[in-house]
Amino acid sequence: MYTHMEYLQKCFCKATSWNEDNIYANVTATSRALLDFPIPSGGKLDVTSQATEHLASSMTLLNHNSIHGSLAYLYSSAPLKNTTGTKDISLQDAIAGFRVIEPHMLASPSKTNSKDSATRPSLLYGRLYFPGSSLEAMIIRKLTDLTQLLIKCINNPQLHKNGTMIVYLQENVPRYSREFIYSTTEALFGFRCLYNFGNPAKASTPLIPKFDNSVVSVGAEFWYAAMSMSPGLSAAFRYSTRSTSTGKPLTMTLSCNPILGHISSTYNVKTSVSSTVCSKYDFNWFSYASNLSIGFELFNFSKPSHLFHHDKHSHKDKHRHGIVGRMLTRHGMEHENMENETLDNIIHGHGSLRNRQASDTNIYRDPIMPHNSSIHYDTLAPPPAADPALLSTHTINNELAYTLPSVPRKRMLNPIQNVDEFNHMHPSQPLDDAQTHTAMKEFETLVNESNFSSVIKGSTSLSDRMVKLLWVGRYKDYLVSTGVSVGLNETTATPEVKKFGVTFSYAF
Numbered sequence: 001m002y003t004h005m006e007y008l009q010k011c012f013c014k015a016t017s018w019n020e021d022n023i024y025a026n027v028t029a030t031s032r033a034l035l036d037f038p039i040p041s042g043g044k045l046d047v048t049s050q051a052t053e054h055l056a057s058s059m060t061l062l063n064h065n066s067i068h069g070s071l072a073y074l075y076s077s078a079p080l081k082n083t084t085g086t087k088d089i090s091l092q093d094a095i096a097g098f099r100v101i102e103p104h105m106l107a108s109p110s111k112t113n114s115k116d117s118a119t120r121p122s123l124l125y126g127r128l129y130f131p132g133s134s135l136e137a138m139i140i141r142k143l144t145d146l147t148q149l150l151i152k153c154i155n156n157p158q159l160h161k162n163g164t165m166i167v168y169l170q171e172n173v174p175r176y177s178r179e180f181i182y183s184t185t186e187a188l189f190g191f192r193c194l195y196n197f198g199n200p201a202k203a204s205t206p207l208i209p210k211f212d213n214s215v216v217s218v219g220a221e222f223w224y225a226a227m228s229m230s231p232g233l234s235a236a237f238r239y240s241t242r243s244t245s246t247g248k249p250l251t252m253t254l255s256c257n258p259i260l261g262h263i264s265s266t267y268n269v270k271t272s273v274s275s276t277v278c279s280k281y282d283f284n285w286f287s288y289a290s291n292l293s294i295g296f297e298l299f300n301f302s303k304p305s306h307l308f309h310h311d312k313h314s315h316k317d318k319h320r321h322g323i324v325g326r327m328l329t330r331h332g333m334e335h336e337n338m339e340n341e342t343l344d345n346i347i348h349g350h351g352s353l354r355n356r357q358a359s360d361t362n363i364y365r366d367p368i369m370p371h372n373s374s375i376h377y378d379t380l381a382p383p384p385a386a387d388p389a390l391l392s393t394h395t396i397n398n399e400l401a402y403t404l405p406s407v408p409r410k411r412m413l414n415p416i417q418n419v420d421e422f423n424h425m426h427p428s429q430p431l432d433d434a435q436t437h438t439a440m441k442e443f444e445t446l447v448n449e450s451n452f453s454s455v456i457k458g459s460t461s462l463s464d465r466m467v468k469l470l471w472v473g474r475y476k477d478y479l480v481s482t483g484v485s486v487g488l489n490e491t492t493a494t495p496e497v498k499k500f501g502v503t504f505s506y507a508f
Helices: 004-015 029-035 335-339 343-348 421-425 439-449
Strands: 042-049 055-064 066-076 122-130 135-142 147-155 163-172 176-183 188-197 211-225 230-243 249-257 262-272 275-284 290-301 329-331 362-364 392-396 399-403 452-461 466-475 478-488 495-507
Touching: 004 042, 004 055, 004 066, 004 122, 029 262, 029 275, 029 290, 029 452, 230 439
Parallel strands: 042 495
Antiparallel strands: 042 055, 055 066, 066 122, 122 135, 135 147, 147 163, 163 176, 176 188, 188 211, 211 230, 230 249, 249 262, 262 275, 275 290, 290 452, 329 362, 392 399, 452 466, 466 478, 478 495
């Protein structure tokens, strides 16, 4: 779970159009979020107050071996207008999870003028730890639309020369990114680069596309410590795509360190709206040591999603009808609205029933399902019994029914084909609005608009013989995070708790 200060920093990146996924350090961010998530130790309370759109302060108290804490302040010259407190924040923004790499980020760079230094955004952050005299600070200064200066400082009496400082000069172009890094520790010099292949803007739409929105990224980093004369080198490859038929994204990465002889591969896939699975395999060709890690992320719906609306009238007036085998109910629906509905998206689970504004239009829950039960995305996707584009509607005893018409009606878009007969005959004419709704967009919209109450993460490692579980949820206006790490005792080979803790976060 992010601290609220980390959340505000990410909001600053969004406000300044800074693409964090286009940085080499974040190539394996998804696998780290699903496998290497931290477990809290002891009790922790984090309270944050955002006084204005530019200023925020935070206080943290911890009870781990001893009582200690910290005070933090953050200032942003760019207004952070879309930030929310812990009461209204979505869990998708509050935790680190699956990252969808968007190909449209490879579009032309921003055309805004940043020559005026007064318009260049900047962020100042500082944290003081007590008891003691430890201090950390961070400065982000946008030099141009595509270039920024990042400085991180740590002052601690226990460190060599009482502290260290790291300077990043970052250039984030839609096609590539590069970083020049210098650290006062060991006089370390570094260079990172990441290049994205492909040009989605020129990609043509195939007749039967199997995958779409693919991004291939290749990057490397080089390090040299001048004081110890030690080099460093690593390379990484990332492939991200989304299935056109289901809209589910997946990401594969391959990274290696030839000096240490280490190679690592990951596979991450979002199996549904509320679940994600990750696997990682590590191998060292010098020692022949290997390790397999598996992790998952499972969200729980807090309320019925926007696919359903409660009836304002008596439940005795509800009528049931079937939509190709599904027990969804609609009373008093206008025929014109239903004819214009993209039935193919509803049947395949790629779309969502939009909110109706008519007062006499209501959608009811399947009576088989409990009233307060969670709605999983996959329960809304039964196999179709007929081509929905050829179905017509009529009423029988005030209930909506479907029959095959004698004259075929206008065909709706099949998300697998992405074209219809009209486009086969007229390939040069653009698709209309109903046909351009692909499964990928509907899946992404459903993920972003879903209201989750909690999420549970789990990971295990065969080599380390350790299991980690983390739960993040809501309690009134608080965000609560609790987790446990269980491993085997090296002497007795019995399970023992390695780490356990709980964190309460409140922001307003």
